Amino acid sequence: MIQNILKGLQVYTGAYALISKLKLWKYFVIPMLISFVVFVLIFVSAYGLSDNLGEWIAGIWVWDWGKSTFIFISTIIAAIAIFFIGVFLFKHIIMALSTPFMSPVSEKIEAYYTGQPTTNYTNSTFTKQLLRGVRLSLRNLSQELLFTIPILLLNFIPVVNIFSTALLFLVQAYYAGFGNMDYTLERHFTYKESVSFIRKNRGLAIGNGIGFLLLLFIPVVGVVLVLPLSVTSASVIAVDLLFDDDGTIGFEPFEKLNA
Numbered sequence: 001m002i003q004n005i006l007k008g009l010q011v012y013t014g015a016y017a018l019i020s021k022l023k024l025w026k027y028f029v030i031p032m033l034i035s036f037v038v039f040v041l042i043f044v045s046a047y048g049l050s051d052n053l054g055e056w057i058a059g060i061w062v063w064d065w066g067k068s069t070f071i072f073i074s075t076i077i078a079a080i081a082i083f084f085i086g087v088f089l090f091k092h093i094i095m096a097l098s099t100p101f102m103s104p105v106s107e108k109i110e111a112y113y114t115g116q117p118t119t120n121y122t123n124s125t126f127t128k129q130l131l132r133g134v135r136l137s138l139r140n141l142s143q144e145l146l147f148t149i150p151i152l153l154l155n156f157i158p159v160v161n162i163f164s165t166a167l168l169f170l171v172q173a174y175y176a177g178f179g180n181m182d183y184t185l186e187r188h189f190t191y192k193e194s195v196s197f198i199r200k201n202r203g204l205a206i207g208n209g210i211g212f213l214l215l216l217f218i219p220v221v222g223v224v225l226v227l228p229l230s231v232t233s234a235s236v237i238a239v240d241l242l243f244d245d246d247g248t249i250g251f252e253p254f255e256k257l258n259a
Contacts, residue, residue: 001203008177008207011233019232022112027105028228031098038093039216039223046082080165081152087172087216088148094227095179096137102183102231109235110184114243118187132186139195140175147171173209180208180234188242201241208234 019025107118148171154164178198185194198205212230215222 004201004203005207005210008204008209008233008237009211011208011236012211012229014236015229015232018109018236019228022108024105024108024232025228027101031094031101031227032224034097035094035227036223038090042086042090046079046086049078049082085148085152087213088144090216091172091176091179091212092137092141095176096134098227099132099134099183099186102227103186105231106184106235106238107187109232110187110239113236113239132182132191135191136179136182136194140178144171144175169210169213170206173206173213174202175209176212176230177205177207177209177234180212180230181205181238183231184235184238184242197241201237204237204241208237 019028110118148168151164151168151171157164181198181201181204182194185197189197208230211233212226215226215229218225
C-alpha cells in the first residue's frame with residue numbers, strides 16, 4: 001500500500017513535461033477557470049465562517065479562566081474543519097463539471113503510450129460522460145460523508161485530533177484520486193467495474209489524491225494547476241495499469257517521455 005502511494009505521487013514528476021509535449025494545455029482552459037471560480041467562492045465562505053464557528057464551539061466552555069485560549073483553539077479547529085469541508089466540496093464540484101473536458105486529455109495520453117487509436121468500449125458521449133461524472137461524484141460524496149463526519153467529530157478530542165486529521169487527509173486523497181483515474185476508466189469499464197478496479201488499486205489512487213491536495217496548499221497557482229497535473233498523472237497511472245501485461249504499474253511511459 002505505502003509503495004503504491006509513493007508511486008502515485010511519483011508520477012507527478014513527469015506530468016508537466018507530458019502536458020507540454022502533447023500540447024494538452026488548451027484542453028484545460030475551461031476546467032482551470034471552473035477550478036479557480038469554485039475555489040474563490042468556497043474560500044470566501046470559509047473565511048467568513050471560521051470565526052463564527054470557533055466562537056460557537058467555545059460556547060461549551062462555561063468557565064472564565066482559559067476562555068480566550070479555548071476560543072483560540074476552537075477557531076483553529078473550526079478553520080481546519082472548514083478547510084477540509086471546502087476541499088471536500090471543491091473536488092467533487094470541479095470533477096463533476098470537468099468530466100467532458102478531461103476525456104480528450106485522457107484519450108491523447110492513452111494513444112501516445114499505446115501507439116494506437118483509443119477505443120470507447122462503453123460508447124460514452126459528452127452527455128453520458130457528464131452524467132457519469134455527476135453520478136460518480138454523488139456516489140463518492142455520500143460515501144465520503146460516512147467517513148468524514150465521524151472523523152471531524154474526533155477533531156474535537158485533544159491528541160486524538162492529530163491522528164484524525166491525518167486520517168481525514170487520506171480519505172480526501174482517496175476520493176480525489178478516484179475521480180481523476182475514472183476519466184480514463186470510463187472508456188474501458190462500466191460504472192461498477194470502474195469502482196471495483198480502483199478499489200483494487202486504492203494505494204495509487206491515494207497517492208494521486210495526495211498530490212491533488214498538496215497542490216491546493218499552493219496559493220492561486222495550485223488551484224489553477226491542480227486539475228492539469230493530477231488528471232494527467234492519473235491518466236498515466238490508469239493507462240499503465242490497463243495495458244501493462246502483469247497488471248502492475250511500472251512507469252515504462254516515462255521512459256518513452258524522456259526518450
